[in-house]
Amino acid sequence: MERIQQLLLQLFSVFRRLGRGQLFLLHLLGGMASLITRPGLVVRQLYSVGVHSLVIIVVSGIFVGMVLGLQGYNTLVDFGAEESLGVLVALSLVRELGPVVAALLYAGRAGSALTAEIGLMKATEQLSGMEMMAVDPVRRIVSPRFLAGFISMPLLAAIFTVLGVFGGYFVAVPLLGVDDGAFWSQMQARVDFYDDILNGIIKSVVFGFVVTWIALFEGYDATPTSEGVSRATTRTVVHASLAVLGFDFILTALMFGA
Amino acid sequence: MQKPYRQRRGQKRRRAPDLLVRIRNLEFSHESRSGEPLRLFYGINLDIHRGKIVAIMGPSGTGKTTLLRLIGGQLHPGSGTIQVDGEDVPTLDNKSLYSLRKRMGMLFQSGALLTDMTVFENVAFPLREHTTLPESMVRDMVLMKLHAVGLRGARDLMPSELSGGMARRVALARAIALDPMMVMYDEPFTGQDPISMGVLMKLIGELNRTLRLTSIIVSHDVEETMAIADYVYLLSEGRVVGRGTPQQLQQDGSAWVRQFVEGEPDGPVPFHYPAQPFTEELLGE
Numbered sequence A: 001m002e003r004i005q006q007l008l009l010q011l012f013s014v015f016r017r018l019g020r021g022q023l024f025l026l027h028l029l030g031g032m033a034s035l036i037t038r039p040g041l042v043v044r045q046l047y048s049v050g051v052h053s054l055v056i057i058v059v060s061g062i063f064v065g066m067v068l069g070l071q072g073y074n075t076l077v078d079f080g081a082e083e084s085l086g087v088l089v090a091l092s093l094v095r096e097l098g099p100v101v102a103a104l105l106y107a108g109r110a111g112s113a114l115t116a117e118i119g120l121m122k123a124t125e126q127l128s129g130m131e132m133m134a135v136d137p138v139r140r141i142v143s144p145r146f147l148a149g150f151i152s153m154p155l156l157a158a159i160f161t162v163l164g165v166f167g168g169y170f171v172a173v174p175l176l177g178v179d180d181g182a183f184w185s186q187m188q189a190r191v192d193f194y195d196d197i198l199n200g201i202i203k204s205v206v207f208g209f210v211v212t213w214i215a216l217f218e219g220y221d222a223t224p225t226s227e228g229v230s231r232a233t234t235r236t237v238v239h240a241s242l243a244v245l246g247f248d249f250i251l252t253a254l255m256f257g258a
Numbered sequence B: 001m002q003k004p005y006r007q008r009r010g011q012k013r014r015r016a017p018d019l020l021v022r023i024r025n026l027e028f029s030h031e032s033r034s035g036e037p038l039r040l041f042y043g044i045n046l047d048i049h050r051g052k053i054v055a056i057m058g059p060s061g062t063g064k065t066t067l068l069r070l071i072g073g074q075l076h077p078g079s080g081t082i083q084v085d086g087e088d089v090p091t092l093d094n095k096s097l098y099s100l101r102k103r104m105g106m107l108f109q110s111g112a113l114l115t116d117m118t119v120f121e122n123v124a125f126p127l128r129e130h131t132t133l134p135e136s137m138v139r140d141m142v143l144m145k146l147h148a149v150g151l152r153g154a155r156d157l158m159p160s161e162l163s164g165g166m167a168r169r170v171a172l173a174r175a176i177a178l179d180p181m182m183v184m185y186d187e188p189f190t191g192q193d194p195i196s197m198g199v200l201m202k203l204i205g206e207l208n209r210t211l212r213l214t215s216i217i218v219s220h221d222v223e224e225t226m227a228i229a230d231y232v233y234l235l236s237e238g239r240v241v242g243r244g245t246p247q248q249l250q251q252d253g254s255a256w257v258r259q260f261v262e263g264e265p266d267g268p269v270p271f272h273y274p275a276q277p278f279t280e281e282l283l284g285e
């Protein structure tokens, strides 16, 4: 009996958190309009959220592309189909790996930083201090960060994808001797703008929205102590990564399932 | 941005012209993590008159900071009324609450400076958020406030480069940046050396006179606070246990007030957070 009660209580608190998360989202979306008059706030966050994630995205993109090239070549060469390597690399990156891996890296790099920053601002009473100065911390602090994350994520995924393709090219053509022209022309012929590229962009937009939302909410809802902030940061990475994979499955099923 | 408040002030000063803060039967409990509420206030009555310096004193943990947060509308009372400038704080909607807060300054116990901005930008923050003053005017106003707290030379430092006492003074400069009608000081004197303590005391008094501020000071520093306060409330265990002008309190015969004012270790004021008897706890292992 007591067990059941505890379970119900926990379930209840999970739902309460979900509800708080959604109210928080509404609140921060409400702050978007006022950002038009203060683009500087967003630009600064674009720098810290987007530009600071560039290094990890660039390096990972190139390596993931190179690995794809190697692995793909080994499989395709058995069927004499190594000319299709370009297609394989491009499609895997555009449809799946680009958005997903970029989102996972973004969650680890920018998401955790956002959570820690906002959690610490809460722990040191900076948010409360702002409230007392009649400044809404959600609008002033959270909204610009959300917009910056939302804009950065698709761009990061695009950069990841493009560099991945070049990484694959580098392995395939100069190293393994795949035909240069075939690599590009097959890719051009088989990668569709709507079916592949647009769907990839939609994915990265969704991931950007979800990861940034989770990161900001975890920070804002953190217990205002050092322990609470460290837990919130961990939760951001875990929950955001799971959310990315979960949404990826749903979106893939919707886009390519039928 | 500043003018309208002054004008509005003139118009709606009918209800209680003299009373800025009026608290009646205030009850409040903190939600503790164990689920059991922590009762802090059992029906507090408190009046703060315009233009006065009112001190709220009491042992650590009685809820002085909590009381300031209640006045600022950050916490909601369990029951009772809190009126500031004729408005009922707990029932205000967000918009009116924020407009009321523009007229209050609060100095946080921890300073609560924004750590990603310089001292200058911290003091400029409320001006930039709430006014559209030209940059040169912002600069002049900020330097003026910083000069008043003796930190004009520290304007380019980051909050992490300040000492605790300096951070408190910067926070004070920020709290008065918008020329509020009332400033709540949470422990303004802790961590100040004797000189800056004297400067701060003088500053609080001067601000009060020249800007016609109302000041609420929460403090443990009995001597300093008594020296500048017009009226003092003593809080303990959720009740007002003493009130009066500093002279009245010093002559007060009650054991509680005497103990607190004189700082004697033994007496009716509990030093310990409520707990079971120590011997019991030691033996009960």
Ligand SMILES: Nc1ncnc2c1ncn2[C@@H]1O[C@H](COP(=O)(O)OP(=O)(O)OP(=O)(O)O)[C@@H](O)[C@H]1O
Residues within 6 Å of the ligand: B030, B031, B032, B033, B038, B040, B059, B060, B061, B062, B063, B064, B065, B066, B067, B109
């Ligand atoms: N967010 C909170 N949740 C639960 N309990 C709290 C919370 N904040 C404060 N308390 C409790 O409320 C009591 C009063 O806290 P408060 O900070 O108001 O005291 P104070 O009078 O300002 O003390 P000090 O003089 O040391 O600053 C304390 O016993 C504290 O344990």
Ligand SMILES: [Mg+2]
Residues within 6 Å of the ligand: B064, B065, B066, B109, B186
């Ligand atoms: Mg306190």
